[in-house]
Amino acid sequence: MANSYELKATVRERVGKGAARAARREGLVPAVIYGDKKPAISINLPYKETELAVFRGGFLSQIGTLDLDGKKITVIAKDFQLEPVRDFVWHIDFMRVTAGDTLTVDIPVRFLNEEECPGIKRGGVLNIVRHTVEMTVPATSIPEAIEVDLANEDLGSTQHISAVKLPEGCQPTITDRDFTISTIAAPAGLNESDEDGEGEGEAEEGEA
DSSP states (O other), X not given: OOOOEEEEEEEOSSOSHHHHHHHHHTTEEEEEEEETTXXXXXXXXXXXXXXXXXXXXXXXXXEEEEEETTEEEEEXXXXXXXXXXXXXXXXXXXEEOOTTOEEEEEEEEEEEOTTTOHHHHTTOXXXXXXXXXXXXXXTTOOOSOEEEEOTTXXXXXXXXXXXXXXXXXXXXXXXXXXXXXXXXXXXXXXXXXXXXXXXXXXXXXXXX
């Protein structure tokens, strides 16, 4: 399961842009909790702790806990906005999560054994087509990442989703094709015929 976080929250009695601006002036981040067939709750979060949770990575694929005046609410962040000029956290949308829920989240892709990859050793370049893969996952066991092993990948190889061992209960949302995650691209100026030509030249030289 992805690393979780816990934030203390307080109910925001007033709603609307004016109330949100007032919260920000007080060093708070306005947010909302919705879902689970319950009324939405407007809340405020402490800025420093919230910023750390958002910017440490993987925020949108982590299950978190909001301590709302002593009541613990399990949530996942569905979206957050940043202030366009100064880039600080402007607003967050949280969705309630309960046991047995299935979520759709973007799971990061992690590449293993790049140093041992034959194609990269020969000068190839790892071309990442998908940095994340949208997946349906159990709410209680969201993986930190899916792993692509490059230990045996050579120049020109393609890494498809079918070759990836997926965590139990996790499935990609794209089901109609075996989509590409990455490729090992040959370096500029190198192709298969060049390699064959070099081999033939060496053989002819040897015969002479």
